[in-house]
Amino acid sequence: MELKLTLNGRTVADHIEPGLLLIDFLRSHGCFSVKRGCETSNCGLCTVLMDGRPVLSCSMLAARAAGHSIMTLEGLQEEAADFAGFIADQGADQCGFCNPGFVMNTIALLREIPDPTDDEIRAFLAGNLCRCSGYDGQLRGIRRYLDSKKADASPEKGGIHGA
Amino acid sequence: MEHNTYREVGKPVRKKDAMQLLLGKPVYMDDITQGPALVVKLLRSPHANALVREVKTAAALKVPGVEAVYTWEDVPKTRFTIAGQTYPEPSPYDRLILDRHVRFVGDPVAIIAAETEKAALRAMKLIKVTYEVLEPVLDFRSAKDNPILVHPEEDWYPPCPVGGDSRRNLVASDVNADGDVEAVLADCEIVLDRTYHTKAFSQAMMETFRTYTELDRYGRLHVISSTQIVFHCRRILSQALGIPKSRIRVEKPRIGGGFGAKQTAVCEVYPAFVTMKTGKPAKLIYTREESQIAGSPRHEMEIHVRLGADRDGRIRGIDLYTLSNSGAYGEHGPTTVGLSGHKSIPLYTENLEAFRFSYDVVYTNLQAAGAYRGYGATQGIYALETTVNELAEQLGMDPTAIRDKNMVKEGMKMPAYYNEPANACALDRCMEHCRQMFHWEEKYPVRDMGNGKVRAAGVAMAMQGSCISNVDVGSATIKLTEDGSYNLIIGAADMGTGCDTILAQMAAECMDCSVEDVAVFGADTDASPYDSGSYASSTTYITGKAVERACADLKAQICAIAAGMLGCEPTEVVFEGKQVRRPDTGETVSLEQIGYKTQVASTQAAEATVSHSSPISPPPFMVGMVEIELDKETGLVTVLDYMAVVDCGLPINPALARIQTEGGIVQGIGHTLMEEVRYDHNGRPIGSSFMQYKLPTRLDMGRLHVEFEHSFEPTGPFGAKSIGEIVINTPAPALTHAIYRATGVWHRELPITPEKIALSRPEPS
Numbered sequence: 004m005e006l007k008l009t010l011n012g013r014t015v016a017d018h019i020e021p022g023l024l025l026i027d028f029l030r031s032h033g034c035f036s037v038k039r040g041c042e043t044s045n046c047g048l049c050t051v052l053m054d055g056r057p058v059l060s061c062s063m064l065a066a067r068a069a070g071h072s073i074m075t076l077e078g079l080q081e082e083a084a085d086f087a088g089f090i091a092d093q094g095a096d097q098c099g100f101c102n103p104g105f106v107m108n109t110i111a112l113l114r115e116i117p118d119p120t121d122d123e124i125r126a127f128l129a130g131n132l133c134r135c136s137g138y139d140g141q142l143r144g145i146r147r148y149l150d151s152k153k154a155d156a157s158p159e160k161g162g163i164h165g166a
Numbered sequence: 167m168e169h170n171t172y173r174e175v176g177k178p179v180r181k182k183d184a185m186q187l188l189l190g191k192p193v194y195m196d197d198i199t200q201g202p203a204l205v206v207k208l209l210r211s212p213h214a215n216a217l218v219r220e221v222k223t224a225a226a227l228k229v230p231g232v233e234a235v236y237t238w239e240d241v242p243k244t245r246f247t248i249a250g251q252t253y254p255e256p257s258p259y260d261r262l263i264l265d266r267h268v269r270f271v272g273d274p275v276a277i278i279a280a281e282t283e284k285a286a287l288r289a290m291k292l293i294k295v296t297y298e299v300l301e302p303v304l305d306f307r308s309a310k311d312n313p314i315l316v317h318p319e320e321d322w323y324p325p326c327p328v329g330g331d332s333r334r335n336l337v338a339s340d341v342n343a344d345g346d347v348e349a350v351l352a353d354c355e356i357v358l359d360r361t362y363h364t365k366a367f368s369q370a371m372m373e374t375f376r377t378y379t380e381l382d383r384y385g386r387l388h389v390i391s392s393t394q395i396v397f398h399c400r401r402i403l404s405q406a407l408g409i410p411k412s413r414i415r416v417e418k419p420r421i422g423g424g425f426g427a428k429q430t431a432v433c434e435v436y437p438a439f440v441t442m443k444t445g446k447p448a449k450l451i452y453t454r455e456e457s458q459i460a461g462s463p464r465h466e467m468e469i470h471v472r473l474g475a476d477r478d479g480r481i482r483g484i485d486l487y488t489l490s491n492s493g494a495y496g497e498h499g500p501t502t503v504g505l506s507g508h509k510s511i512p513l514y515t516e517n518l519e520a521f522r523f524s525y526d527v528v529y530t531n532l533q534a535a536g537a538y539r540g541y542g543a544t545q546g547i548y549a550l551e552t553t554v555n556e557l558a559e560q561l562g563m564d565p566t567a568i569r570d571k572n573m574v575k576e577g578m579k580m581p582a583y584y585n586e587p588a589n590a591c592a593l594d595r596c597m598e599h600c601r602q603m604f605h606w607e608e609k610y611p612v613r614d615m616g617n618g619k620v621r622a623a624g625v626a627m628a629m630q631g632s633c634i635s636n637v638d639v640g641s642a643t644i645k646l647t648e649d650g651s652y653n654l655i656i657g658a659a660d661m662g663t664g665c666d667t668i669l670a671q672m673a674a675e676c677m678d679c680s681v682e683d684v685a686v687f688g689a690d691t692d693a694s695p696y697d698s699g700s701y702a703s704s705t706t707y708i709t710g711k712a713v714e715r716a717c718a719d720l721k722a723q724i725c726a727i728a729a730g731m732l733g734c735e736p737t738e739v740v741f742e743g744k745q746v747r748r749p750d751t752g753e754t755v756s757l758e759q760i761g762y763k764t765q766v767a768s769t770q771a772a773e774a775t776v777s778h779s780s781p782i783s784p785p786p787f788m789v790g791m792v793e794i795e796l797d798k799e800t801g802l803v804t805v806l807d808y809m810a811v812v813d814c815g816l817p818i819n820p821a822l823a824r825i826q827t828e829g830g831i832v833q834g835i836g837h838t839l840m841e842e843v844r845y846d847h848n849g850r851p852i853g854s855s856f857m858q859y860k861l862p863t864r865l866d867m868g869r870l871h872v873e874f875e876h877s878f879e880p881t882g883p884f885g886a887k888s889i890g891e892i893v894i895n896t897p898a899p900a901l902t903h904a905i906y907r908a909t910g911v912w913h914r915e916l917p918i919t920p921e922k923i924a925l926s927r928p929e930p931s
Binding site for chain 1: 183185187284369370373421422819824832833856
């Protein structure tokens with residue numbers, strides 16, 4: 004079947020098998036950030052944004068994305084880099100295999116709740132598994148990022164720096 | 167402490183690959199091998215024990231796109247082990263690439279290679295196998311001397327004498343003792359006799375097992391694999407395929423986690439075999455289900471502890487017997503079991519008059535176990551630490567006080583740890599620090615919250631090793647680049663832990679430069695100096711020391727080259743980081759000048775390679791304390807706070823050491839409360855997806871708080887010991903303790919699920 008969608012801001016049209024999963028479509032179109040960690044919608048590694056909302060690309064047919072806008076980490080490098088350095092400063096990237104899904108969902112979180120509490124962060128990202136870090140370093144990184152943004156917004160209070 | 171003036175060591179440097187990983191760059195096996203490759207799939211046995219009578223492949227071979235289907239008749243007949251260990255391996259040679267005798271549900275029966283995954287899966291369905299189904303051995307308690315043999319074959323071969331006997335389903339067996347433990351126990355005022363049972367747990371690293379193989383431009387087998395052990399992998403492939411090591415190159419890209427799983431060559435032989443047969447590139451990526459049912463999980467163990475003490479709490483004698491379940495094959499069976507005693511009993515060196523540690527490791531018709539972070543120590547420490555907590559509760563003593571009285575202290579010789587000395591041991595300081603930080607005095611008493619919920623606390627200590635003494639080899643090559651920067655080339659495998667970065671920190675410290683001036687490469691059997699690989703908590707301690715020594719050699723070379731340029735003796739110059747100076751004349755040559763000098767009419771390389779090994783394996787130490795809230799009605803345990811203090815010598819990178827600790831604790835919480843590799847009564851795996859095999863999420867781990875007590879290990883680089891494995895060892899005993907405090911029930915089997923808690927009743931005392 005023919006599939007036409009917007010991928011990272013560019014129109015993509017391709018002939019696909021009807022059963023093709025979105026993750027496999029994306030990887031075959033050069034979006035190698037999208038990772039498969041399970042096959043059962045349990046790990047969050049394959050998270051991408053469809054029309055701005057996080058979806059699990061391992062459990063969605065590519066055909067369902069027809070006419071929609073899909074963003075992967077390849078298309079959100081700057082938005083990700085804005086906070087990813089704070090995760091790096093914690094050493095919480097670790098093996099990195101869960102990072103793209105985690106980063107994509109964090110982007111969704113920060114768009115939806117610009118100033119989340121720790122519990123809101125935990126709840127929003129609960130579906131993103133990480134076997135290496137124990138999660139706390141990821142939380143600290145996000146928290147430092149939010150603190151640094153507040154410090155930037157009110158320079159008279161002095162800077163609060165990451166790490 | 168000694169040496170507080172480091173510039174690069176002891177700093178929370180960002181991992182060198184961090185931004186590549188966080189921004190999703192293509193750095194893993196499947197990302198960097200996007201050319202055409204045969205998709206390899208494995209048809210797996212549905213029976214726990216069976217002989218393959220006949221495999222009909224004709225229909226499968228007719229599927230368009232199918233390249234080949236291989237069965238046991240097509241593969242070499244020489245047995246090998248896939249355990250990544252130093253030769254001669256302690257693990258028995260009990261595998262073939264495909265065996266006519268299949269020994270667990272999931273054992274491969276046929277290899278399918280096709281142009282597409284769809285064709286491979288379609289072909290798999292069309293293969294018709296006739297089995298002669300045999301009765302399996304499923305209970306590891308009845309495996310030894312069972313008339314059903316898991317490995318009846320004549321060519322079963324143990325390269326090392328480890329007490330195994332395939333005619334008895336024994337992978338290994340041994341007894342080790344110091345003093346007369348029976349006499350000491352008979353003389354003790356109290357003897358606890360307890361049996362504990364730990365299940366198999368899956369490493370569940372986010373990137374499943376996977377390997378790509380091709381013939382390179384020299385016609386050699388080029389293997390790109392997600393592995394912790396490139397050199398062992400080369401040897402294993404050479405033996406399995408019957409081709410010379412000179413014809414094989416193994417490299418690892420970035421690895422999506424390992425935790426020991428990838429210290430076994432779980433999947434490499436299959437695509438390698440396909441490439442050798444077809445001459446074509448081949449790729450095998452395990453599904454999550456395959457990783458769960460045919461991986462290399464932790465050994466199930468039953469541990470029988472007899473612990474003798476006096477009423478004042480002095481622990482005088484320990485008799486520990488471990489029965490370990492190796493599953494269908496013996497990978498890491500003879501070695502993991504050793505740690506269950508050798509890395510638990512020495513914690514109680516202070517008053518110990520005698521100990522005995524004995525074990526049997528048995529075959530069963532279940533998934534083969536392997537290496538998992540902690541490697542047997544986790545199981546042994548759970549059992550012994552729980553026994554000590556039971557003792558304290560029985561004596562009415564504070565469980566931290568009983569440990570103060572009995573724990574190993576710096577300077578002691580540890581008879582249960584091969585008589586090695588505790589050169590660096592801050593375990594006593596870890597306990598005091600953790601007690602203060604946790605507010606043990608307030609949290610140890612059980613508090614009824616009045617809403618059906620109870621709060622309680624538990625404690626445990628742990629140790630591990632740093633390398634396999636007298637075995638592991640770590641190597642480093644460091645060379646000067648003409649701009650005055652360095653290349654550091656290693657054979658150790660960074661699997662996310664950050665060893666590339668901490669080794670670069672050490673090199674930068676030695677060469678008086680910044681971490682950015684050290685480019686790290688690893689690991690590739692063609693390019694890297696030999697390294698056993700990243701396992702056994704060895705990389706910081708062993709490879710780190712190799713880096714330190716290689717840097718010393720390189721500095722001497724640089725000074726010799728500079729002396730030649732300055733027309734003096736090497737003893738007359740000093741290395742100053744960016745330059746070499748001759749103090750008596752004040753003349754200098756820059757590193758850049760020296761670098762260029764090595765490229766013009768030079769007979770002296772500015773490049774040093776050093777291998778390092780150690781006769782001892784200095785233990786890191788740790789104390790963990792947990793506070794839980796337990797719902798008495800449902801049995802649900804909520805972890806509130808987990809606090810830990812670790813003595814890993816000097817943390818080379820405190821941020822990464824902290825993350826290691828936090829990650830290990832959360833894995834340990836998972837094993838204690840929710841994870842378990844399960845089988846039905848026919849030995850069929852159940853719950854083999856993440857739908858049922860539940861990993862802890864960020865809602866399951868409570869608040870973590872990790873701190874360090876520094877010690878200085880004189881044989882380690884910059885005083886460092888290890889951190890990677892020890893951190894998984896305290897949650898099981900600490901949580902078991904807290905659950906007892908909350909309920910009055912000692913759960914002596916992991917995992918301790920809400921169902922088990924809700925259905926249990928206190929033992930009559």
